[in-house]
Amino acid sequence: MIETIRSLGRWGLATFERIGRAHIFLFQVLAGIPGLAFRGSLVVQQLFYVGVLSFALILVSGLFVGMVLGLQGYNTLVDFGAEESLGVLVSLSLVRELGPVVSALLFAGRAGSALTAEIGLMKSTEQLSGMEMMAVDPIRRVIAPRFLAGFISMPLLAAVFSAVGIFGGYLVGHGLLGVDDGAFWSQMQAKTDWYGDVLNGVIKSIVFGFVVTWIALFEGYDAVPTSEGVGRATTRTVVHSAFAILGLDFVLTVLMFGG
Amino acid sequence: MPLIKIRDLHFYRGDKAIFEGVNIDIHRGKITAIMGPSGTGKTTLLRLIGGQLRPDKGTIEVDGQDVHQLSHAELYELRKRMGMLFQSGALLTDINVFENVAFPIREHTTLPESMIRDLVLMKLQAVGLRCARDLMPGELSGGMARRVALARAMTLDPMMIMYDEPFAGQDPISMGILVNLIHHMNNAMNLTSIIVSHDVTETAEIADFIYLLSGGKVIEKGSSVQLKKSSSPWVQQFMQGLPDGPVPFHYPGVSFSDDLLSPEEIS
Numbered sequence A: 001m002i003e004t005i006r007s008l009g010r011w012g013l014a015t016f017e018r019i020g021r022a023h024i025f026l027f028q029v030l031a032g033i034p035g036l037a038f039r040g041s042l043v044v045q046q047l048f049y050v051g052v053l054s055f056a057l058i059l060v061s062g063l064f065v066g067m068v069l070g071l072q073g074y075n076t077l078v079d080f081g082a083e084e085s086l087g088v089l090v091s092l093s094l095v096r097e098l099g100p101v102v103s104a105l106l107f108a109g110r111a112g113s114a115l116t117a118e119i120g121l122m123k124s125t126e127q128l129s130g131m132e133m134m135a136v137d138p139i140r141r142v143i144a145p146r147f148l149a150g151f152i153s154m155p156l157l158a159a160v161f162s163a164v165g166i167f168g169g170y171l172v173g174h175g176l177l178g179v180d181d182g183a184f185w186s187q188m189q190a191k192t193d194w195y196g197d198v199l200n201g202v203i204k205s206i207v208f209g210f211v212v213t214w215i216a217l218f219e220g221y222d223a224v225p226t227s228e229g230v231g232r233a234t235t236r237t238v239v240h241s242a243f244a245i246l247g248l249d250f251v252l253t254v255l256m257f258g259g
Numbered sequence B: 001m002p003l004i005k006i007r008d009l010h011f012y013r014g015d016k017a018i019f020e021g022v023n024i025d026i027h028r029g030k031i032t033a034i035m036g037p038s039g040t041g042k043t044t045l046l047r048l049i050g051g052q053l054r055p056d057k058g059t060i061e062v063d064g065q066d067v068h069q070l071s072h073a074e075l076y077e078l079r080k081r082m083g084m085l086f087q088s089g090a091l092l093t094d095i096n097v098f099e100n101v102a103f104p105i106r107e108h109t110t111l112p113e114s115m116i117r118d119l120v121l122m123k124l125q126a127v128g129l130r131c132a133r134d135l136m137p138g139e140l141s142g143g144m145a146r147r148v149a150l151a152r153a154m155t156l157d158p159m160m161i162m163y164d165e166p167f168a169g170q171d172p173i174s175m176g177i178l179v180n181l182i183h184h185m186n187n188a189m190n191l192t193s194i195i196v197s198h199d200v201t202e203t204a205e206i207a208d209f210i211y212l213l214s215g216g217k218v219i220e221k222g223s224s225v226q227l228k229k230s231s232s233p234w235v236q237q238f239m240q241g242l243p244d245g246p247v248p249f250h251y252p253g254v255s256f257s258d259d260l261l262s263p264e265e266i267s
């Protein structure tokens, strides 16, 4: 019994210590970002690895999610004779929710896990220590460019996801189910608000990008430097990111659309 | 004044004491060897000198500066003048041999590309790998990787180089060349070298001074001639590599027979 309480206490202390380390890490990374102004090529290279390589996944997933939305939405709306509003349904679902959330989940699985594994392996093969001894700060040279790249990529990927998704909804709605395309587009444009919907979605995707990249890089940097440790860190990145995305999505939704 | 002055160094890993009151002086322009059984903390000592680990007690001064009192920027400034060869090589795996050696130059200077190329090829030539410059680190053998790391450690012409097991995994020929290279560099460039090695004969040949570490203490120090004449059975066993003697081969713990007979393991 006492032992259980003790181990619970140890676990609690370790968890808080880790959260503290994660924040110190974040400040060090942010402090390293201004220096990147002179090292643009490092960021561009990471934009390719983090962003461009996730592009195909986002494109395909967005298209399918949009097509499913079109199909499901039509079946519901047609009972009320409101199938003309399909465009509104598809665009609002994507822009407000599914775009940022699903693309962030995919981003965590594709780019986040890759970042953790890469940094964790660099740590376990002493590449990070080696840099330190060459007087190159790994946080500035390795972590900061990846952080910036993730932060920039995520909102763009979410925007692509939503755009492709809307197109998928249109394909199914107009092409397959015969919804009038004039009504589809005009209702969508009339009912989707720039500030209320689009901008809030963008804010969500910026927050998710920040958090997922932070989690992924910290897990890699803080990984136990063994193959097992890196494997576990990679899993943790995906799990923690998913929790963070869904939890934050709820909080942000309440703040944006709750009142 | 010595280049590196270690005083009353204490360092613990959890409850395990790695160093308990170690004093070491490393003199400028000399080759100092640190030897001791596997697991005594030789790599740990180099990391303490490089400021990657913090001592629990005691001080380490490099070139008159207390390594662990320096600010982040000052520490990085100091490290530019220290070279270190890692036991594992620690090459960056996403760039090739040439870029690995060029890495410190690119990071710390704005030399033109042609000069970087000359410098890198010169260093690679010295370790016999000039024609391996396009290989990726994954395509190198362990011994080759360590030679690339050696070339990289020399690129910025530091005031000192710490070699962690430079001879491990080298065939007799490259071993001989490396021994000469380290010796030659030390004298020609007025470098200070610290060599951690198990290759007693090769190291003793070029070391001006040797420290023997064990059990968290300096057991013996002196020139190789002095150590070979030492009356301590411990030193004699280590220097000659004899299987029997006071130096334990086993990680400390209960005896083998007790372990075999202990009932709690049998369930």
Ligand SMILES: Nc1ncnc2c1ncn2[C@@H]1O[C@H](COP(=O)(O)OP(=O)(O)OP(=O)(O)O)[C@@H](O)[C@H]1O
Pocket (backbone or CB within 6 Å): B013, B018, B037, B038, B039, B040, B041, B042, B043, B044, B045, B087
């Ligand atoms: N990260 C770590 N966590 C806990 N203990 C460690 C860690 N790294 C090393 N140790 C312990 O510190 C001791 C010294 O390790 P170190 O690597 O310095 O030995 P070494 O003298 O370099 O050995 P070798 O000659 O085999 O390279 C070892 O007993 C090891 O168990």
Ligand SMILES: [Mg+2]
Pocket (backbone or CB within 6 Å): B042, B043, B044, B087, B164
């Ligand atoms: Mg070692």
